[in-house]
Amino acid sequence: MDDQDASLSLLMAQARGQMSVVQVNLVRQSARAEARGSLAAPLRTRSVDRFVAGLCCLLFAAAIPAIARSDAQDDLTEALRITRQAEAQRIAVIDRAARCVVCVVDAQRRGGGSGVVIDEEGYGLTNFHVVANLLDTRRGFGGLCDGKLYPLEVLGIDVGGDVAMFRLTGRERFDASSLGDSDAVAVGDTAIAMGNPFVLAEDYTPTVTLGIVTGVHRYQWGEGNQLVYSDCIQVDTAINPGNSGGPLMSARGEVIGINGRISINARGRFNVGVGYAISANQIKRFMPGLRAGLLVEHGSLAATVDDVEGRGALFNRMYDGAPAWNAGIRPGDRLISFAGHEIHSRNHFASLLGTYPGGWTVEVVYERDGQRRTAITRLEPLSSGMDAPFEVDPRVNATAVTQVLRRFAEAAGVAPQRTQRTQRTGSSRNLWAARETVAAMDDGSAAEGEVGASGNGGRNRGDEGIASVTFEWRASESDAVLRRSGNGAGGPKEVTFNVSSAWWLDSEGKRFDLPPTEAMNYAALRVLLSLFDGSEVTNNGGGFVHRGADAWTGWAAPRNGAEPPILHVLHRDVAGHALARFAFDVDEGFLRRVVVTDQPSGAQTVFDLLDYADRGPARFPRSVVVSSADAVVRYDTVELIMVETE
Structure with missing residues (x-):
């Protein structure tokens, strides 16, 4: 069989669908290689070799279609299996979703x-x-x-x-x-x-x-x-x-x-x-x-930005007292990032801003004179423009409060068994022993979310006092007692406090009330302690009002590049003149932050609860950091004792 006959045979095999174009080319290349390798042989030998090579090629060509058909059939079977499996999964997903x-x-x-x-x-x-x-x-x-x-x-x-x-x-x-x-x-x-x-x-x-x-x-x-x-x-x-x-x-x-x-x-x-x-x-x-049944509103910085070629998105308008202004931003500053998202343009900023609620805490990075600065501010709510007011249903709101507190109790290990015992016995003796460390702020300010540029909870001049403290309280009693040994925060060695007031007694038993801005901190602390003994849960959150959501930002919040954790925010009046904001992690349930604000003066104290760990019957913070305009006080937990009593 000569080259022309072999080529014809290959073309016929291809036409009948027995061989693909690729297979035909492979056979031809094999034949040509064989021919090139035998040019020096005698003519008769070359002829025999060519005949044998052609025959082998034909036999190889005849075998390839069967192999190809088998492979194609296997591929088709596998493709059908995958398709049917995907179809079954899609049907199952839709059935569940429906x-x-x-x-x-x-x-x-x-x-x-x-x-x-x-x-x-x-x-x-x-x-x-x-x-x-x-x-x-x-x-x-x-x-x-x-x-x-x-x-x-x-x-x-x-x-x-x-x-x-x-x-x-x-x-x-x-x-x-x-x-x-x-x-x-x-x-x-x-x-x-x-x-x-x-x-x-x-x-x-x-x-x-x-x-x-x-x-x-x-x-x-x-x-x-x-x-x-x-x-x-x-x-x-x-x-x-x-x-x-x-x-x-x-x-x-x-x-x-x-x-x-x-x-x-x-x-x-x-x-x-x-x-x-x-x-x-x-x-x-x-x-x-x-x-919680609220009319939720979207947030605003009360500032606008404009695109400037070669410079990026620049702040151009804002009013005195706007969230942006209060954060230290001024017209002409370049917006770098908002809530952890790098800003590319004016439209990008507007689109992103519209996804956050009013009252939400955000981190803003901006540039002035070539230097980057970071600020934390709270977004201003935009009016929804509804024709008629939307009244909050107290029953719906109270249900949301109860759900938040029960979720906290489960996360902290104080429910349901412990809260049921507390409700049944009406009493429990609780003792929190901690190491108290005090540091004074070097700039005289500790605004919410800005505290803690240094690793120990504040920009400070160094430790000014260390003491051992214990907080003792009973779930059935309103008063709690702080006892201090050592310098620590100074002041009275023993303070009695509840949700309304705080005082100490001199050696003759005469009572001295603490100033309002100190009393409000103790009042908030008393509520915090009652959360951990379960009494607030069994009381179904009496006194709390759900006020929506916030983000956990600031030095104590996790920084892993992701969105900050979302928080439930519960408000409660304390000490008769202050408002306390209790913020609970939506995903994990833990109490993360308490912010107490004196209504007349605006003075503010922030409690950050850090690193929950097993402490006997409960999961309790390893540290509680209390930050004010004057100092940062850190309580590192030494021991937590919680005993139910009949």
């Missing part, structure tokens, strides 16, 4: 917006514009895929960001979907929308549509300060009227956003392939206030 999707209707069963349950107690999220017509009574119904309607109560609302929280009742336990990390969402990710478009399902089974994420960190204008989508996820998933308030889910079934807005065709209200969902991470910052 049980959490709510059809929101009013008391007359009218409406058809959507929502999603996010915890087993029936708490859920939707759009504000879905429940706006329920605000008169704050009552409606939520339909689930079991075909039943459940009583629905509107709790807190976020008019600015178009979010609301509700609670379903009528079941001991509800199926729920968790919130995911929307900052991890990328263009091209799977996006599953679920809801009740056009009221298609009378049995409340949600409609499911599937698409991909087509944009992240989009900004959509609202109406004034209302219904602004500052940091939304854009998708091509079909979202139509009635989907509002329903979940946008990842392939894992996590809620990455709340659907709320679409771009529509000029001829009618139907989707044209562009939908928007409010990001889950934005919602997380507002959830403590929403759960």
Whole structure:
């Protein structure tokens, strides 16, 4: 067989589909190599060799299609297996998620917006514009895929960001979907929308549509300060009227956003392939206030920035007394980062700012004269512009307070067993022994969040006193006693205090009340101690009011480059003239910070509770750092004794 015959045979094999182009080329290359290697052989030998080589090539060519077919079949089988497995997983995810999707209707069963349950107690999220017509009574119904309607109560609302929280009742336990990390969402990710478009399902089974994420960190204008989508996820998933308030889910079934807005065709209200969902991470910052039944408002620095070519985003306008001004920022300063996010432009700053609540503590890094500076300030709330006031339901707020305190008690190891014993016996003897170290501030200031530039809790001139102290108290009694041996903070060696006042007795038994700014610190400390003995939990948080959320910032907060932990903020009046802010970690439940402010003077003291560790029956801070304008006092725990008594 000559070269022409061999080539013809190969071409015929290729035409019949027995060989691929690649296989044909491999055979030809093998034949050519064989031919080149035998040029020096005698003609007859070369002819025989060529014949043998051609025959081998044909045999090899005949074998390759069978091998290729076998490999292709294996590849197809594996591809089908993977596809079917992915399909089964997607169906399972959607099946679980569908049980959490709510059809929101009013008391007359009218409406058809959507929502999603996010915890087993029936708490859920939707759009504000879905429940706006329920605000008169704050009552409606939520339909689930079991075909039943459940009583629905509107709790807190976020008019600015178009979010609301509700609670379903009528079941001991509800199926729920968790919130995911929307900052991890990328263009091209799977996006599953679920809801009740056009009221298609009378049995409340949600409609499911599937698409991909087509944009992240989009900004959509609202109406004034209302219904602004500052940091939304854009998708091509079909979202139509009635989907509002329903979940946008990842392939894992996590809620990455709340659907709320679409771009529509000029001829009618139907989707044209562009939908928007409010990001889950934005919602997380507002959830403590929403759960507590508050009208939550978005925050502002009360300052604007402008893009200046070659220089970046510069502050250009602010008023005297604005949060930015109070933080030391001035017009002309360059904005470097806000809340840990590097700022690229004016629009980027506006988009990011809109995702934080009013009253939120943020870190701002700015540059002046080539030097970077860092400031911590509290955002000013923006008015929602509602026509009618939104009154807080005390019952809803008290429920949120109780949930926060019970979560703390579980984290600190003082509940439920200990609190049940305290409630039953009415008494417990508690002793906290600590090493007291005092340092004076060298700049005369210790504003909240700015204390502790040095490692020991403050910018100081060195230790000025060390003492051993004990705090002794009983859960059934209002008074507690501090006893001090050594220099320490100085002053009386024994102080008696409660939530109203603090005093000491001289050798003749004469009482001397401490000044108001000192008494308020002891009052806050007395509340703190009662949290650890469980009595505040059994009292269901009497005296506390839930005031929303904050961020744990400042020297004591963890610094790992991530968003600072979100805090529940509970307010309580102490000493008759001061307000104490108790801040509890949303994720872990621990009490992290107490800020006490004297109302007449504005004087402020900050308690930072650090490094919780097992201390006998409870998990107690290794250190409590008390910072004021004059000094930083650090209490390092030596021993904690908590004994129930009959």
